[in-house]
Amino acid sequence: xxxxxxxxxxxxxxxxxxxxxxxxxxxxxxxxxxxxxxxxxxxxxxxxxxxxxxxxxxxxxxxxxxxxxxxxxxxxxxxxxxxxxxxxxxxxxxxxxxxxxxxxxxxxxxxxxxxxxxxxxxxxxxxxxxxxxxxxxxxxxxxxxxxxxxxxxxxxxxxxxxxxxxxxxxxxxxxxxxxxxxxxxxxxxxxxxxxxxxxxxxxxxxxxxxxxxxxxxxxxxxxxxxxxxxxxxxxxxxxxxxxxxxxxxxxxxxxxxxxxxxxxxxxxxxxxxxxxxxxxxxxxxxxxxxxxxxxxxxxxxxxxxxxxxxxxxxxxxxxxxxxxxxxxxxxxxxxxxxxxxxxxxxxxxxxxxxxxxxxxxxxxxxxxxxxxxxxxxxxxxxxxxxxxxxxxxxxxxxxxxxxxxxxxxxxxxxxxxxxxxxxxxxxxxxxxxxxxxxxxxxxxxxxxxxxxxxxxxxxxxx
Ligand code: XIL
Numbered sequence: 001x002x003x004x005x006x007x008x009x010x011x012x013x014x015x016x017x018x019x020x021x022x023x024x025x026x027x028x029x030x031x032x033x034x035x036x037x038x039x040x041x042x043x044x045x046x047x048x049x050x051x052x053x054x055x056x057x058x059x060x061x062x063x064x065x066x067x068x069x070x071x072x073x074x075x076x077x078x079x080x081x082x083x084x085x086x087x088x089x090x091x092x093x094x095x096x097x098x099x100x101x102x103x104x105x106x107x108x109x110x111x112x113x114x115x116x117x118x119x120x121x122x123x124x125x126x127x128x129x130x131x132x133x134x135x136x137x138x139x140x141x142x143x144x145x146x147x148x149x150x151x152x153x154x155x156x157x158x159x160x161x162x163x164x165x166x167x168x169x170x171x172x173x174x175x176x177x178x179x180x181x182x183x184x185x186x187x188x189x190x191x192x193x194x195x196x197x198x199x200x201x202x203x204x205x206x207x208x209x210x211x212x213x214x215x216x217x218x219x220x221x222x223x224x225x226x227x228x229x230x231x232x233x234x235x236x237x238x239x240x241x242x243x244x245x246x247x248x249x250x251x252x253x254x255x256x257x258x259x260x261x262x263x264x265x266x267x268x269x270x271x272x273x274x275x276x277x278x279x280x281x282x283x284x285x286x287x288x289x290x291x292x293x294x295x296x297x298x299x300x301x302x303x304x305x306x307x308x309x310x311x312x313x314x315x316x317x318x319x320x321x322x323x324x325x326x327x328x329x330x331x332x333x334x335x336x337x338x339x340x341x342x343x344x345x346x347x348x349x350x351x352x353x354x355x356x357x358x359x360x361x362x363x364x365x366x367x368x369x370x371x372x373x374x375x376x377x378x379x380x381x382x383x384x385x386x387x388x389x390x391x392x393x394x395x396x397x398x399x400x401x402x403x404x405x406x407x408x409x410x411x412x413x414x415x416x417x418x419x420x421x422x423x424x425x426x427x428x429x430x431x432x433x434x435x436x437x438x439x440x441x442x443x444x445x446x447x448x449x450x451x452x453x454x455x456x457x458x459x460x461x462x
Contacts, residue, residue, distance in 0.1 A: 013295070034394070035333040037324075039314075039325075040073035040110075042332035043175070044415070044433055044442055046287060047387075049074040049155075049294035051113065051333070053267065056080050057096040057303065059104055059445050063319040067300050069106075073415070075105040076296055077265070078306075083123040085254035090126050090138060093430035095149055102153060109430045109461030111414045113296065114154040116161035116204060117143045117148040118188050120175035121383040136180040140191050147195035152412050152447055154262065156200035156234055160185050164205055170217035185221070186230040193231040196363065196382050198447050204236030204266055210246030222259050236266035236433045239282060240298070241329060242305070243272035250285035267298040269312035269358045276323040279314070283331035367391055369436070371400045371459035375452055385445045386416075388459055390436040397434040397462040400444075408450035419436070428462065450459070 003287035043050035051074025058064045068075075079085055081099040087093055105112050118139055127138060147157065164184060167171040172178050185203070192201050203222065208215035218235065225232045235256045239245070246252070253263045265286055270278045286292035299305045303317040314325040369390050376383045388398050399415070402425050408420040415433055419426045433442040 003408050016251055029393070034440060036435075037329075039071045039329060041330065041433065041435075042329055043294060044073060045436075045440060046332065046335045047113065047441070047443055048286070048292070049111075049433070051075055051294060051296035052300055053078040053296065053298045054101050055169055055299075055304065056100045059100065062460065064300055064304070065104075066452045067315060067319055073110050074113060074294060074296060075101060077101045078116045078299070078428075080145070081114055081117065081124070082116060082190055083127065083142060084122045085161055086123045087127075087142055088104050088124055089126075091141075093149065098150075102150070106153065107182045110414065111155040112153065113264075114150055114157035114261075115266075116158035117146055117192060118159065118177060119161035119171065121162070121371045123176075131176050131179060133180070134290060135176055136184065139177060139180065139184065140187060143188050143191040147192045150199075151196040152195065152198055154199045155414075156202050156262075157192055157196070158204035158236055158266070159188050159201050162206065163203075164208075164214050164217050166207055166214060168213045168218075170213040172217075176432050184245060186225060188312070189225070189231050197381060200233035201231055202234035202236045202262075202264060202266075203232060205239060206238040206240055206267070207237055209241065209249045209252065211252045215252055218254060218261070222256065222261055226261070228261055234262040234263060234264050234293070234365075238267040238298075239265050239269075240267060240312075241278060242284070243268040243270075244278045245270075245282050245285065249282065250288055251291045253285055253292055257289050261291070263289060263292045265295040265388045266291070268295055269298045269310075271307060271310035271312040271325070275312070276327040279324040279419055280327040280331045281288070287308075287331070287335045367393055369395055369398050369459040370459040371402075372459040373457045375455070381447070381449050383445060383447045384452055384455065385443055386457055387441050387443050388429075388436065389441040390438050392438055394438050395434065395436040395461050398429050398436065398459055399462045400457055400459050401425070402427065403456040404448070404452060406452070408448050408452045408455070410446050410448045414445050415442075416446075418446070421448075 015127065036045055039050040050072055052068065052072045053076045054068060055078045076096055080101055086098060087094060094270050102112050130138060140367060163172055163178065165171055177184055205218060208218060211334040222232055222235060239255065256263050265282065268282060283295065286295055297314060299313050301317055301319055302311040305313050313323055314328060316322055369388055372387045374385045386400060388400060404423060404425060407456050409427060410418060410425060414426040415430055417430060436442050
């Protein structure tokens, strides 16, 4: 296994453990009305997701799969969609294990983050031995092939992972990828957009948790990309932490959000004695930033973690919930949905587009529910996000009927099941989002071909 140098200080961690003989204390929160009992459901009530990294080799472990299916509504392949896994020989693609993770997720109503198209680590050996224009061509072909294979199925891709240097330079890290020319990152984003226009495209990195030289270098790159129309939709803040998040963690998320990109916490794990508090602080920071779309933890049980022996996750080795789990769940349930804006960031398609027009055909229904649609359209396709809001009484199930214009067809959906794909389509809640407290909302979405401009949506309690 290759390793990167990280900012974890094992010495600091050890002394923190020695100094804290009492360990963590569990904060008991009074359950608010409508409090959800799983991470995914609680996050969904705020319009966000809660995800985990998944390893294909563990999908036969029933403890692991039970927790996965119960708690999480977003999945990242821990290794199976990386370059060495998907293109072990040049031009020879291997999607078996990545597909296994994707299919398990989708068939259980979860969405998938793609990780990662280009990274200087876990490059296949043949690519490690390449340089220059030959490598550049292989890189772009890899992006195109993999994004095309998963087209329409990925919520967001980490297009480029960990391209910035640690330390004070704020510049790029040296790698054979970087040596193909400084424009390799934007070339990769353009290739990914062309291959899968519906996926949000993210830049993902670590040691970017606070405002520092490295995160500022990335901030400047994204600002430049937005100014020049390079397609980028999101930034991934990995958040491999020890003891606490930096004091300016939320301010850092906010400054990226203010550039107009979605912020995603992509690989959260926190070691150390202050773990439960630190997990709550990270959760609250995401909830306080409207464009923070969700949190992914990097594994399920401590024994699944890549940080062997550091126990940085939410479940212990037996699959029991830890204090950190309860602090995250309580923080999610404490969020007030009405003050939390749903983070639906319009993506920036490269092809000439119909401008993104939010349509809001709402049919008031005091005892039932209303549905409102926001559309992100491009030539030949769209993604619709539908917000279901309960009226004066809580819902224990809902049904939304959308009227699609002629020529439009649904190709893929999340967080609802549909009957039909064209014309009048009926959507029903899935197991984790049928209960909606009075006045509160949940969301589902779907992707389609054709134009959905003018689509109607009505909601009924079921
Ligand atoms: C790690 C995996 O968890 C390990 O199983 C693998 O051996 C190495 O990679 N940043 C990333 C992730 O973007 O892909 C890394 O995952 C952890 C650091």
